[in-house]
Amino acid sequence: MTERADLKLATPAADTLQVILAGDWTLGGELPGTAEVERTLAAAAPVRTVTFDSRGLGHWDTGLLTFLLHLEQVCTRHRIRLDREGLPPGAKRLLELAAAVPEKKDARPPEGRVSFFDFLGQEVVRFGRAAAELLEFIGEATVAVIRLVRGRARFRRADLSLYMQAAGVQALPIVSLICFLVGLILAFIGAIQLKLFGAQIYVADLVGIAMVRLMAAIMTGIVMAGRTGGAFAAQLGTMQVNQEIDALKTLGICPMEFLVLPRMLALALMMPLLCLYANVMGILGGMVVGVGLLGLGLVPYYTQTVQAVGLWNLGIGLFSGTVFGVIVALAGCMRGMQCGRSAAAVGEAATSAVVTAIVGIIVATAAITVICDVLGI
């Protein structure tokens, strides 16, 4: 049914090249390129005008138009006039429409390969910039906290209770499961070693101190980083994409106070409570092994735990938990606020928030441990 697209060239006058179009020029078919015309133009130097004969032309669509657009560029490059007269009227007008707005000239070139040193340099600059952004964000967050203390921060109290619920009660099931199992695992590993010395009862010390001083806070922090930090980043990132944050700024509402502060506050308040709860779950996990597997009594296990775990350990654990909460909230909010304006950027922000929070938690743990060591507590 469709006729093959065909292209012939003629020279009706010495300085004129006529392009004769025939057949169906549709996108799906096999279309001749501009190569033949270009060759002729290069060979026959005196050509000044290109004209068309489209009497034999059948159906046409975008296929013909792309050919003509390309041909126009070739002609412009050779400084040859292109006479659109012989074209079908529709094609002529569409081409005129396409040429109505001149092409943007300072468009960016497609990204090419970069050399190794180029790459290295860019990465170093990027790292420096990221560090500066981090400091700036922490600074702004601090200013917001100061305004909060002075009672001048503006945010909605309803938001705060909403985030507290999300970061508190709703996190209980997963924190229960993880910390119960961590307590159980610690007790198992400890039991195997301590049994060799007949010192099973010290499983209670091991589990108690490890959970209360360190593990409960770390495990809860990591759970919250994945659960809540990622969610914060996605929320703020989506707001960034929809220009909602811009809308806040133009209204004179500080996004730091309105968005970041309630989230940070919610996590800082809920994390110690979650840690306390996680301590209980961890010790319960240890107790299941101690009582069930090692045959220790319930009461001796309890008294041993209470003796081993001092108030200092509890204090350090809860303090770490609060710090981790702030880190998770800051990482989530910072990545969300830095988010680019696309769907992929939101995904990257969420991923990066979780990674940043976990790295932050580990670094903070190391710092707290060293400080406690120096202070001798």
Place this chain on the structure above:
Amino acid sequence: MTAQDAHITVRDLTMAYGDFVLMRDLNFTIHRGDIFIIMGGSGCGKSTLMTVLVGLKAPARGQVLYGDTDFWGADQETRDRLLRRAGVMYQSGALWSSMTLAENIALPLETYTTLRPARIREVVKLKLALVGLAGFEEFYPAEISGGMQKRAGIARAMALDPEILFFDEPSAGLDPVSARRLDDLILELNESLGTTMVVVTHELASIFAIGTNSVFLDVSRRTMTATGNPRKLLNETKDPVVRQFLTRGEQS
């Protein structure tokens, strides 16, 4: 293929969100080669009608016929086949934000044609030039203005040379010159490629300049109150609401 072939026929259509009935008893025909205007006040259900026509939302009652095929009664495969010949531009542009404009337009071409990458690049260049965005191939949607995003959305809708194009408020947010050029583009595509156009708009200038057929949705009566050529409607309609709309409230 005569000009009066029915392309889309809507029969006794009722659209609703849950219990909230938006419009009932819609009956009209979009002929092949029409520039069909869906008009009505803001919030009357124009965009919703378009989503029903392009298969995103099922009607509460009634039929949408593409040619002779009942769209919502057909199986998924038939629907996909019918929709492949349609192009849609959404009210908000709906460009994929993590792809450049070139990639946005190339995606339908890569998916549904066997064209070589070089050809696809040429087609992309042409489509962008047609909407006045030549040279913006490597830009991301977030890096261009709202009006430009809209035009890029039109370029994407045109990528596959569809038989029918749906535009949701194409000229809202465009400067007058670009809006005028867009009208020219709609007329040109319609005339030279025979593309049927369904345009949601309330720009009166544009309605009278391009429309060959239309339907008017009346929000107060929850149904359509007029259909036909807008210029003819202006002269002949007895309905005060339609009259008010078409004269910007100057004669009621």
